[in-house]
Each structure stands twice: as C-alpha cells, then as structure tokens.
Amino acid sequence: MVDDFDGLNSDEPMEKDGTEIELEKLVFGDESGFHEGLQSYKDANDHIRDLVEGDQQQAQGGLEEGTLKDLDDADLFFLDSAPSVVDVPDILPQAKSDQDTLLSDDGNAAAWVDSDDERIVVSLASNSRLRKLRTAESEDLVNGKEYSKRLRRQFERLNPVPDWASPSSARKVALKKRRTLSTASDSSEANASADEISNGSDHLSTQTLAKLLQNTDSLTQLVSTSSATRKQLRPEVIDIHRTKDIGTAQPSAITNLAFHPIHPLLLSSGPSSTLFLHHISPHPPNPNPLLTTLHLSSTNFTTSLFHPPAGNRVFFSGRRRYFHAWDLDTGKVEKVSRVIGHGEVQRSMERFKLSPCGRWIGFVGSGRKGGGTINVLDANTCQWTAEVRVEGKGGVADFDWWGDGEGLAVVGKGGEVVEWDGRERRVIARWIDEGAVGTTVVALGGRGGGSKALGNDRWMAVGSSSGIVNIYDRRKWSAESIPARPKPVRAFDQLTTPTSRLEFSQDGQLLCMASRWKRDALRLIHLPSCAVYRNWPTSSTPLGRITAVAWSPTSEMLAVANEQGKIRLWEIRS
Helix, strand or coil: HHHHHHHHHHCCCCCCHHHHHHHHHHHHHHHHHHHHHHHHHHHHHHHHHHHHHHHHHHHHHHHHHCCCCCHHHHHHCCCCCCCCCCCCCCCCCCCCCCHCECCCCCEEEEECCCCHHCCCEECCCCCCCHHHHHCCCCCCEEEEHHHHHHHHHHHHHCCCCCCCCCHHHHHHHHCCCCCCCCCCCCCCCCCHHHHHHHHCCCCCCCCHHHHCCCCCHHHHHCCCHHHHCCCCCCCCCCCCCEECCCCCCCCCCCEEEECCCCCCCCECCCCCEEEEEEEEECCCCCCEEEEEEEEEECCEEEEECCCCCCCCEEEECCCCCEEEECCCCCCEEEEEECCCCCCCCCCCCCCECCCCCCCCEEECCCCCEEEEEEEEECCCCCCCEEEEECCCCCEEEEEECCCCEEEEEECCCEEEEEEEEEECCCEEEEEECCCCEEEEEEEEEEEECCCCHCCCEEEEEEEEECEEEEEEECCCCCCCCCCCCCCCEEEEECCCCCCCCCEEEECCCCEEECCCCCCCCEEECCCCCCCCCCCCCCCCCCCCCEEEEEECCCCEEEEECCEEEEEEEECCCC
C-alpha cells in the first residue's frame, strides 16, 4: 500500500488519452498542421510573385517597342470610375436623356445630380417595405434614379405639399382671410365678413358702401346737422347717458375714432392693422353691429379719417412712407407711395388731418432741421401743393385746419403758434401760447362764430405736457390784429398728465380734453361759459386709459376708446 501511494506522488507525467490529445490538437494545433499551413502560405506567395513578374515582363516588352516620349498623357493615367458590369434584366426602366436628368419632377432644375444613381440596382420585390413602390406586381429591379423618384412620390402622397409652399397658390394664401371678426351668432344680414388686403398686391378692393347699406334702411337715412335741431346745453351739469358699447374688445389699443359725416357709421383703427366700420344703432337684438373690416398686413394704423364733406372715401396711414385711400363707392383701395420732391422731409405719413372743405390734406413732416414742416396735398389728386414751415426747437407738435379749410394753425413744441393762409400761401401771423411748457396738441372749434379772416372759428384750445389747457376766443382776431402774446379766456388744470386729446363738438358747445397717461383722465367743458361739468365723469365711469375721442355730426353722441380696445358710447341729452 505504501508503494502505491509513492507511485502517485512521483513527478513523472501521466500519459494522455485520446480525448485529451484530440482536444489539444483542436486548440493549439500540431506540428503536421503547422507545416501544412506554412507550405500553403509559401505556395500563395510564389503564385503572387509569378503574377507580378509576368506583368513586369509585359510592361517591359511594351516599353521596348516605344519610349515614354511617344506616349500621350491620356495613356499614362486613367480614372478608376468605369461603371461595373451588371447583368440587368429588361424590366429596368430606360435611362432618360441628360436634359431630363437635370430636371426634377416639377420641371425645375435639380440642385444636385448624383451620377452613381444610374449604376445602382435596387430590388423592390425582395423587401416587404419596398413592395409598395412597385407599379406592377411582376416588377422587381429598378435603378437608383427611379428608386429615389418613387420614394419622393410616396412621401408626397403621405405628406401633401402645404399651400404656403406651392408657388401657384401663393397669391391665394396672401389674399386668404386671416381673421374672422363677427358679432353674436344672431347678427343681422348687414354684417359682412372681414376683407383682408395684401400689402404687396397691386389690385386692392373690398365691398362697396352701397352694398353694405342696401339691406339696412336706418343707414340710408341721412344725419341732419342743421342748427335748428341742436339743443342748447346748460353749464356745470350735463344730462348724459351711457348706451350700448361697440361690439367686443378689439385686438389692440384704438388710436383713432371718426364718425361718418352723413351715415350713422363709426370708423376705428389701431396697431392691429385693421380698419373697423360699425353701424351706430344701439337697439336690440344686435346693437351697434360690425359692418365690415379692412386688413392691411404689416401696417400699424395711426390715423384713419373719413373724407369730408360726403365721406365717400377713407384715408388711413401708419408709420410708413405711404398712405392709402379707400373709395367706399367702388371698394377700391389706392396706395400713394411718396410725395415727389419732399421725400427727405416726409419719411413717415402717420400723422395727417383733412380740411373741413375736403380739398386738402396736411401731413406732419418728419424732418426737423431747426423746426418742422407741414406738407399740404390735394385730397383728390394726392399731389403736393404747399409747405408750411415752423421755426423753433423740437419741430411741429400738432396742427388743425381752419373751419373753412382755407388755412391752418400750427403749434410748435416750444409754444409758438403759426397762422398760415392757404389762399396766399404764406404765414400771416405768429404768436406765443401763454405759459407753454412742451405743447402737445391744438384744436379749433365753434364754427361760424369767429373772424372770417382766420377761418371763422371762435375757439382755439392748446394743451401742454403739464396738463394745462388754454382756451382762446378768436372773435376779435384778424390777420393784422393778432397779439403776440394773447391772454386765454381760461386755463384748465383738471388734467395732471400730458394732454393727448382735444376735441370740439360740431356745434361748438362742448370741448372734450383727455390724457392717455392716467386712468379716467377726461373732462367735459361747456362753451361759451368755459365751465367744467362736475357731475360727469364720476369715479365709477368706465373709461380706462383714453386713446381716442370722437363727436358725432349732431354732437349728441360721444365715443371714447381706450388701450384695452374697447369703445364706449354716451348720449348727450341736455
């Protein structure tokens, strides 16, 4: 037993059985396999060497026949771009001409063409995801150009081209309505949908006023403005009642309001680039309906006015080098792009006023070389006719036309007032507003009660940045007798922020003064007593920050707009 254990503990290795030897041969190999691999590697190298030597001998044989000097450059070099030979069946579509290759499916020139597309072959039948690209069940192989074409066709079938990307429908998209503005669902037939007008279109048009008014009897009745129907208002206390508001709030602040001189219509505009035309009829079931709108893209309207005395046109403009005239009789919109010879002075046409006679339109010039200018244009032909210069620092603050339309009063920001006579085309008087500190606005009113030499206006109001409003009586003034520093009849200090609006009623009995820089900053003044009404507005009157004010032609209605886009109406009874 001891001898057996000693044999197990000896250092002699044990003999390998057949399984172990086979496994070792598979993992590590054996000598015979190594020599066989080495011999095969040597045979492969000998074969490659024979091929190379044969090529060299062939090249040397060719060189012996002629030298390199006799060879052309084209024989020395070659490009390895020859198409590979592919056995393509007859079902492949025929290649198109070079002209067709350079054109895309829509007929336009392709931006890039890959020549390798003609040499690629794609099998449609062998791939289940590509079988939908076949035009027939038996179709299989197509080249790369046809494959890309069918992929594009399949993508366009699943994803149609949008309207904005189609050149043929670009004009339709530009004229498409962007916004549908309507009142309640039970609106009358007089309401019209919004008309959008493209800024770049050469043919601008919309519905005519006659078409808008054809089904509304109350609109075809003319508004009487004779003096016999005007009421004499009492001072200090006014009988005023709120009526139905104008529809819903507009999408932006309202910078301008204007009543039609004949029909009960109200025009409003603002930064929303849209003109709104409402019918003033505060009676149920649809009070003050919206008649129509006119949208001009990329133009924030600053001023929009009816053309007096008939009101058959609407002039409107924004901070642009052009303005538009909307003819309500024909529905056409005309664009006036420049003032010939005065382009440097008139770089913006956002501020203008129409004369009461309807013959002239005055634009505040944007150039301020030591003062300011007013360019006067013919309202019918839109041609430049005259220029009014105001000397002084700061330029023109505001201006207003005389009652007869034969001249205008221009006030500079320094407080100097210039009286300009359009018949003589010259400045006939200059005077200084008392206590002027940053003059902001001016207004003339009281038609038929002043000097005929100065437009027959009785009252003139001048507002300043301090909120003070001076009112002057012009009855004793003439072209030769205007004092250099006249005394105002009264100075109103009810406003504590800069005066932004001064509006006289048509009969000259009321003056509305307002400031947009403070909530509910509005006051009514009775004329000729120059008394401020103490019973209106009250602390509960919903005014907001006032941006625009307008009187109706009969002076019986006051419209007030604010920054929230709301227009509220009040009726003056006594």
